[in-house]
Amino acid sequence: MIGTAKYLFGLSVGLIALLCFAAGAVIDRRPDVPRAPPPDAQEVRAALGFGQMALILMGTSSPVSFTLPQAWLDGVHSLVSHGKDNLAMDGRIDGRGAVFRVSKRLTRHGWLNLAFRLEETSAGGAPRLILYAGGWRAPEWLTAALLRMGLPLLGGSQELESLIPAFRAEDQTVQMTARVPRALVGGLQAVLGSGEGGGVDLELVRAIYGELLAGAVLEPEPDYARIVRRAAMQVDSAEGLKAALVALTMFTDGPRVLRLAGDRTKTPPCALTAFATRLHGRADTPKHWVLSAALTMFMDEKTGRAIGLWKELDDSLPGGSGFSFVDLAADMAGVRIGKAARDGTDIDKVIAGLRSGRPEIILPSAVLQLPEALPHHQWKRRYGPLEERRMMRQERLIGNLLDRSPLYSRLPPSRP
Known part of the structure; x- marks a missing residue:
């Protein structure tokens, strides 16, 4: 009894000290x-x-x-x-x-x-x-x-x-x-991922992911717009859209996104490798789109936009594929979808667009004409650095091209 009292007293003193330290x-x-x-x-x-x-x-x-x-x-x-x-x-x-x-x-x-x-x-x-x-x-x-x-x-x-x-x-x-x-890992994720995109229905995520896996096994489909349609056909609400985006990210980039979704199990469901899919014939574009959507949904719009820019900056250095405004357009499109899922904006319109199964709805073909494969010195001479007038003007141009799709035309653009 005395030992328990001492423990409780010590714990109380420690908590009070911690609160005083935090208040200071x-x-x-x-x-x-x-x-x-x-x-x-x-x-x-x-x-x-x-x-x-x-x-x-x-x-x-x-x-x-x-x-x-x-x-x-x-x-x-x-x-x-x-x-x-x-x-x-x-x-x-x-x-x-x-x-x-x-x-x-x-x-x-x-x-x-x-x-x-x-x-x-x-x-x-x-x-x-x-x-x-x-x-x-x-x-x-x-x-x-x-x-x-x-x-x-x-x-x-x-x-x-x-x-x-x-x-x-x-x-x-x-x-x-x-x-x-x-x-400590969960606490770090809570601090870094402090947006409003929590509350994902993990059971629904697993159900949609299972459907995508079954579809890939029974009917291999390299067209990413069709895969997006398959996921969107199973949802009709903001919570469903969140689950669909997580399932699509698992399908495209692997199950690690479950950590952002709040899953703390050590063994992910169906730990399969990501499936190779293409959007407008491009293998990396689906990842850019869906990862930007997931990051924006779980964190915030600014973080989702920034990570897409960082990726292109890194690619512009020696050893990378060069700065691609096509990839950046896919990032910006994904940011809009992730923001809509997080905020509940025009959900019926978004789901209808995702159900179209048409690549040009997911990403207008006009963006394929944007400059890419730019080495760093060339990108910086023509557009950089970040947040400067030339680069922000280019981002606004991309936003105007995205508005050609009915999926994005009424969604708020990502803020440059």
């Missing part, structure tokens, strides 16, 4: 992390390197050793500033450690500003952790209490070594070994 982080009316200019191609590629490492960490429960360069953190800062209005992240590395900052909008004029610093120890093992809330540095006893309370909930011991067993800092890089607890 709401400062001024602005974020601590400054805004960054729109990303350039090199920053996009650097951020993709960070993203690939994050996927490796989230895909295993074992510690992973890696190098974290400053360029990755700069890229993440630039991309998050470009993609999210309610979230900002950055990081700086020096010779003794690294500090990571997060600003999250809580209210219209209030921001949650948190930061943590990892400092290397002489032994090169687990780093020392220092927490900040706004301009306030947490005392060591509070940091220790938070670790004792929080780490066991994440599946580790009460020591930071359970998450970061090794840490070495240099001038512009960090050498570290780390693991991401499974319990």
Whole structure:
């Protein structure tokens, strides 16, 4: 009985300390992390390197050793500033450690500003952790209490070594070994994917996905517009459209989209590889369209639009296929569909258009004449950088071409 009372008392004290710490982080009316200019191609590629490492960490429960360069953190800062209005992240590395900052909008004029610093120890093992809330540095006893309370909930011991067993800092890089607890993955997704597209009926998703699989086995159909029709014929509401888009994304790009939809099962249904389909004879166009729709539905319009632009910037660098305004048009079309599904805009009209089974309804053939395969220097000379007048004018041109389809003519365009 006494032990239980002590545990409850300690838990209460820890929760009160955590609430006080969080309350102290709401400062001024602005974020601590400054805004960054729109990303350039090199920053996009650097951020993709960070993203690939994050996927490796989230895909295993074992510690992973890696190098974290400053360029990755700069890229993440630039991309998050470009993609999210309610979230900002950055990081700086020096010779003794690294500090990571997060600003999250809580209210219209209030921001949650948190930061943590990892400092290397002489032994090169687990780093020392220092927490900040706004301009306030947490005392060591509070940091220790938070670790004792929080780490066991994440599946580790009460020591930071359970998450970061090794840490070495240099001038512009960090050498570290780390693991991401499974319990933390869902929380990270909730912070990053903070749009209004939740509440997908996963049972309906699986039913539609099963129909698409059955159709592909019994009657192989490379025409993506026909596959979209097959999915759309099974729904008649906004919730149904959301489920159809998730099922189409699973069919086109694999079942990993279920993580965005809120599924936390370890074994996806029918873990088959994505099916090769074509829209206007192009193999990549279906992926551009449906992934942009899904990202917009689960996150927000700005993020969906930004990710399409980032993909083309990365493609414009050596080793890529070049900047394609045709692919960008498919992205922008998908953003409109995802926004309609999330907001419930003209659902009957959208579903009717998707049921047409005609490629030019999904993507007007006029966009196929847009420039593509542009190397970075050529794209930047003619259109770039992002958010500048020439590039925004080109996006408006694409929007006008999409309006030639009755599917998009009354839907709000993605905002350049």
